[in-house]
Amino acid sequence: MLEIAFALLAITAVASAVAVIVVRDIFRAALCLILLFMTVAGVYLLLHADFLAIVQILVYVGAISILIIVAIMLTRDARQGPPLGNLKYPAAVVGILLLGVVVFGIINTAFVIPDNAPLQETVKPLGKALFGDSGYLLTMEIAVVMLLSAILGAIAVIREK
């Protein structure tokens, strides 16, 4: 049963990823991207990472996609899509190179699957690992301060005028 679910999710993910590039209408492309985010969340669920799946939906579907949609609202001719520039061939070369690097990386990685059963309750262990005694409190704080300064920077840019 899990195999069927994974196959469905994987096919949808790849199809929507291709659609993001192929579809000319930017808004539809953005919707395909949202579908892709959700299928990735589904894959996380199959891996028993429920907190990660929820956060994936919360952050990517709830926030990042909204950001993309707002950006689309500011573009003209969203229905036709942008005209093709003369950077078609360099883009293809870079794309294929990137794909090669990713495929090479995946093939040459020995993925280790732990023997112990997945955790039933994920939130508490995650919190303990992040904020516990031997955790990553300092790293977290640095990330938080960075985000805060980014927000302040955005406000400062708007205030300029």
Next chain:
Amino acid sequence: MTLLDQFQLILKTAGWPEWAVYLTPAIVGILIIIIFVLTVVIVFIWWERRLISRFQIRLGPNRCGPEGILQPIATAVKILLKEDIVPEKADKLIHFIAPIIVFVPILLIFAVVPFGEGAILVDLNVGIIYVIAISSISVIGIFMAAWGSGNKYSYISGMRSIAQMVSYEIPVVLSIVGIALVTGSFSMIKIVEAQSIPFILLQPLGFLIFFLGSLAEMNRSPFDLLEADSEIVAGYHIEYSGMKFAMFYLGEYGVALAYSGIITTLFLSGWQGPLLPPILWFIIKVMLVFSLIIWMRATLPRLRVDQLMSFAWKFLLPMAVINLVVVAVEVLVLPAGLQWVMVILNFGLAAVLILLWSKLFTLGGGRVEV
């Protein structure tokens, strides 16, 4: 152990194949939820129309069936028989999918609403974050409807929906963190079990923030700028008719039911109560919350766009942060037995904070900067 798990065990001992053991209880549970939602939505529509008539000193629908209870069914049949019109300039595909994307997440929320002890579809250990995450998908559906219609009024409504939902999500999440701090878990069942004193007494400020924030999330008056009839006609569903409009209508009351259930679970101690059976307590509390929502609609005028945004960012957000810090300190300092001290402290603090902040924060009289 939930009722569904017990159902699965019974099937397993009866010797059903594995996939049937897995699927049958889930499908039965989903069917029960859908029937429950549809029934309660019909009652909700009738209750809202009758109650708002009382507020406006008129009778309201009272002809169809006893006290007009069959009126929503008549309305539903009328809507379903109408012609389905798709505008020529619409993006047909997106126009078609949008009502589904709005409605399905709302049904998904009910998966984690505990109707009684064990009467929950799945007791996720990330329960309440799941609700927040899933309900944020509806925004995309609303914007798809707004964009796909190819209508400028619906487009304005879509932009308003994005601004509103993104702003009000933050105070709502922060007030939920306060509850998670006291409970020590995100699971809906554990949140209900932790409420020997309902959290509305323990965190009155948190309740106010969550209640107002969720009013905005479900586009209820006074935050119903998305469909402000007097400004942008009907907002995002202006170009919808027939079955598709019915989906939006259903979704609107479905989300009201879902959030009433979640407010009941988070702040009003869920199914718990003396004498009456749990499910009855749950429904009574849900009806109380929904009546409060209708009361707000009957009493308060609609906010202006700038007022809406500054209310979220300048009033609710600072309040939510202060509430979070206060609750965190109380959980750390006070011993677990002294919850009544916390009640008195928090009520005093909420009163003082709201009074002080509303002095600083004047709306309407002067120019409001956003």
